[in-house]
Amino acid sequence: MCLVSDFNFHIIEEYFSLFMEGTLLTIELSIGGIILGSLLGLAIAFGNMSRRWYLHLPTQGYIHLFRGTPLLLQILIVHFGVVAQVLGRTDAIVASVVALALNSAAYTAEIFRAGIQSIDKGQTEAALSLGMTRGQAMRHIILPQAIKRMIPAFGNEFIVLIKDSSLVAIITAPELMYWTRSAAAQYSRVWEPYLFAALVYLVLTYSLSKLLKFAERKM
Numbered sequence: 393m394c395l396v397s398d399f400n401f402h403i404i405e406e407y408f409s410l411f412m413e414g415t416l417l418t419i420e421l422s423i424g425g426i427i428l429g430s431l432l433g434l435a436i437a438f439g440n441m442s443r444r445w446y447l448h449l450p451t452q453g454y455i456h457l458f459r460g461t462p463l464l465l466q467i468l469i470v471h472f473g474v475v476a477q478v479l480g481r482t483d484a485i486v487a488s489v490v491a492l493a494l495n496s497a498a499y500t501a502e503i504f505r506a507g508i509q510s511i512d513k514g515q516t517e518a519a520l521s522l523g524m525t526r527g528q529a530m531r532h533i534i535l536p537q538a539i540k541r542m543i544p545a546f547g548n549e550f551i552v553l554i555k556d557s558s559l560v561a562i563i564t565a566p567e568l569m570y571w572t573r574s575a576a577a578q579y580s581r582v583w584e585p586y587l588f589a590a591l592v593y594l595v596l597t598y599s600l601s602k603l604l605k606f607a608e609r610k611m
Contacts (some may be wrong), residue, residue: 399583399584403579407571407585411568411571411588414566414567414571414572417565417566417567417568418567419554421489421557422550422554422557425489425492425495425557426496426546428497429493429495429499429500430496432493433496433504434501436451437451437505440455440501441505451501454498458495458497459498463491463559467487467559467562468563471488475487484563484565487560487565488567491560500546503546507538507542508535510541511538515529515534516529543604543607543611547604550600554593568592569589572588572589
């Protein structure tokens with residue numbers, strides 16, 4: 393009761409438009425990260441499954457590197473050490489998308505690998521016996537079945553990415569957590585902005601989980 397009575401709703405009203413802009417950017421960063429990460433992850437998965445050592449070793453090393461180091465550290469390296477060097481200036485939005493995509497690719501690569509390898513090899517052999525190339529068999533036979541099995545894992549990765557996107561506030565990307573910290577600093581109060589941000593993240597992840605369950609049932 394004490395917390396409720398002391399809750400200052402004026403802070404939420406004052407920053408509400410900025411919170412919504414930050415939430416929109418959070419969604420955009422997460423979508424960009426998961427799309428680019430999935431495309432890169434698919435390529436890494438094929439390389440990791442390859443019998444050619446010059447494809448297998450680098451992609452396996454990539455997976456171990458990005459899964460074995462903190463995302464916060466990756467964000468800082470990409471922001472100050474990669475994007476700043478390539479563009480000649482810092483760009484928090486570009487660095488955020490790149491860092492999230494590179495990190496997500498390491499996890500989606502393993503999701504793709506597990507999904508593809510879960511399909512019986514006899515189906516590939518049957519496709520080859522019908523005159524298909526391995527590429528055609530993968531595209532028309534294996535991947536459509538594997539993707540259905542990968543939906544829950546991809547859903548979990550997307551939910552994790554939405555929450556992890558809060559880390560880009562450290563490089564001043566104006567997403568939800570950035571404005572949450574700004575409100576807390578301006579008013580020297582943490583309950584109001586942080587509880588509101590927690591509610592927004594909960595709504596985002598819950599809505600996404602329901603959407604993915606619907607898609608899983610349909611497929």
